[in-house]
Amino acid sequence: MVSRAERTQFAGWWWTVDRWLLAVFAIVSMLGVIFLMAASPAVAERLGRPTFFFVDHQVMLLVPAAILMVATSFLTPRDIRRAALIVYVGGMVLVVCTLFFAVEIQGAKRWLWGIQPSEFVKPAFEVVAAWAFSEGAKRRDVPANILAMLLLPVTIVPLILEPDFGQTMLITLVWAVLFFMAGLHWFWVGGIGGVGALGVLIAYRFDDHIHARIQQFLYPNTATKSGLLDRFQIDTGHDAMVSGGWLGLGPGEGVVKRYLPDAHTDMIPSVIVEEFGFVALIVVVLLFGFIVLRGLYLSSKNEDPFCRFAIAGLTLQFGIQSAINIAVNLQLMPAKGMTLPFISYGGSSLLSLGLSAGFLIALTRRRPRSEIHSGISAHGGNV
Template sequence: MISRDQRTPFSEWWWTVDRVLLVALIALMLAGVILSLAASPPVATRIGLDPFHFFNRHVLFLAPSLIVLIGVSFLSPRQIRRSALIVFVLAIGLIVATLLFGPEVKGARRWITLLGINIQASEIAKPSFVILAAWLFSEAARRPEMPATSMAMMLLLSLVSLLVMEPDFGQTMLVLMVWGALFFIAGMRIVWVFGLAGAAAGGLFTAYLFVPHVAGRIKRFMNPASGDTFQVDMASEAFSNGGWLGLGPGEGIAKRSLPDSHTDFVYAVAAEEFGIVLCLALLALFAFIVLRTLSRAYRSEDLFSRFAASGLAVLFGIQAAINMAVNLQLIPAKGMTLPFISYGGSSMVSLAYGVGMMLALTRQRPKTEVNAIEAAGSYA
C-alpha cells in the first residue's frame, strides 16, 4: 500500500490523480488491443504482410503511449502550458515539412516519414492547440485588457490554414468545433459562437464547390447511387450481421473485404463479431471518460485548468463521435480514428499526450496551490 504520509512524487500523484478515470482509459486501451487482434489480420494478409503485422505494431505503440500518458499526468499546469507551446511549435514545423516534402496520397499530403516512422503531424498539433487556446481564453477572462481572444483567433487561423492546405477537412472541422466549444465555455457571447459556426459552414460549402474529393464524399452520402460506397455499405452490413451479441471472435465477414477495417471501420468489426452490446459498452466508456473529465474540470478553481481539461475532453469525445457516426452512416466518411481503438501510432501517442494532460489538470490540488497556479499563470 502507498501511505498518504509518504511525501514522494509518486505518492502525491497517486493520491491526487483521478484513479477511476485512469482505470477507464486503461480499459479503453485494452479494448483496443482485443479489437486490433480481431480486425487487423485480414488487412495485413491482403497486402502481403505477416497476419499480425498491424496487431504487433499496435501493441508496440501502446508501450510508449502508456509512458507518455503516465509521465504527462505528473506535470503541473504551468509545466503543461510550457510543454504544449514547445509541442505545438514542433507540430507546426512538421506540418510545413509535410506540405513541402511529404508524399501525395489521393491528392493530399498528411504524412511525413522520419527515422522510418510515419508521422501525421496534425494529430500531434491538436492537444497542444487546445492547451494554448485554453490558456489564452483564461488570460482573457482574468485580464480583459489583454488581447488574448484575438491571439486565440490567430492561433486558430494559423492551424486551420495549414490543415486546409494539406488538405484535411476532417481535422479542420474537429479543430473548429473544439475551439468553438472552448470559446463558449470561456463565457464569450453566444452570437460569436453562431458566427463561428456560420463561418465553418461557409468554409465547408466552399470546399464542396472547389475540392472534388470533398464534393464526392458529400454526394455519396446524400445519394449512395452517385458513387462508390463500398466501405460504408460493408460497415452497415456488419452491424446487421452482428445483431445484439455478434457472430463471435474471428467470425466476422466484413473485415475480409474492408480496406480500413483496422482503422476507420474498426467499430463496425466490433459490432459484427461482438455485437451491438459491446458497441454500446464502448460508447458508454467514451461518454463516461468525457463526462467524468468535464465534472472534475467544473470543480476546478483555476480557470486555465478548467478550460484546458474541458477542451481536451471535448476533443476526445468529438473525435470518437465522428468515427462512430461514420460507421453508422450518420455523416459523410472522414479519416478519423476511434481513440485508442483504431490502429495508428501518431494518433495513439498524441491521444495519450492529451489524456495525460486531462489527468494532470483534474488532479485534486490544495487551494493554496491553486492560488499559486493562478498567480503564476501570467508568466507561464
C-alpha cells in the same frame, strides 16, 4: 500498496490523480488490443504481413504511449502550458512541411516521415487556446481573446490545404466550446458559425476531395451507379454491422471484415459489431461517455480558469473524435478519416492520445491552489 504517509513523488501523484479516468483509459486501451486482434489479421494477410503484425505494433506502441501519459500527468499546469506551446509550434511547422514534402495518399498530404503531425497539434492546440481564453477572462487589459481567435485560422488553414477536414472539424468544435465557456458575446459565436458554414460550402464547391465525400454521403445510389465515387468501404462496413446484429458472430467469425480495406483503423467499429455485436459497441460508447461526463464534471469543479478550460477541451476531444468515427461507420456522416481513440490502429494517433490523456490527468489532479499557480509540487519539488 502506496501509503498516504509516503512523501515520494509517486505517492503524491497516486493520491491526487483521478483514478476513475486512469482506469477507463486502461480499459479502453485493452479493449482496443482485443478488437484489433479481430479486425487486423485479414488486412495484414492482404498486405503480405504476418497475421498479427498490426496487433504486435499496437502493443509495442502502447508502451511508449502509456509512459508518455504517466510522465505527462506528473507535470504542473505551468509546465503543461510550456510543453503544449512547444508541441504546438513544432507540430505546426511539420504540418506546413507536409504541404511541400509529403507524398499524397488518397487525395491528401498528411504524413511526413511516417508521422501525422496534425495528431499532435490537437491536444497542444486545446491547451494553448485554453491558456489564451483564460488569460482573457482574468485580465481584460491583455488582448488574449484576440490571440485565441487568431489561433484558430492559423491552425486550421494548413489542415484545410492538406486537406484534413476531419481534424479541422474536431479542432473547430472544441475551440467553439472554449469560446462559449470564455463568455464571449453571442454575436461572435453566430458570426464564427456563419463563417464555418460558408467555409464548408466553398470546400464543397471547389475541393474535389470534399465534394466527392459529401456527394457520396448525400446521394449514395447515384454515386455508385455513375461510377463517380467508390462506396465500397462504407457499404462493406454497413454489411458487416448488419451481419453482426446485436450479439455478433463471435470472435474471429466475421466474414465481411475480410473485404473491408480499413478494418483495423477508421472502420473498426464495423468489425466490433460484426464479431461482438452492437452490445459491444454500446459498451465502447458508454466508456467514452464516462470520460466526457467525468471530465466535464471535474472541469466544472475546478476554480482555476486555465485548468477548467483545458480540461473541458481535452475531454471534448475524446468525445467528439469517438462520436465522429462511430457516426461515419453508422452512415450518419460523410467519411472523415478519423480514428476511434485508443482502439483504431495508428502510431501517431496512439501517441498523441497518450499525450492528451496525460494532459487531462495532470490537470484533473487534486492540487493546492499554490501549486496550480506556482508550478511547485506540494511534496517538495517540481512535478
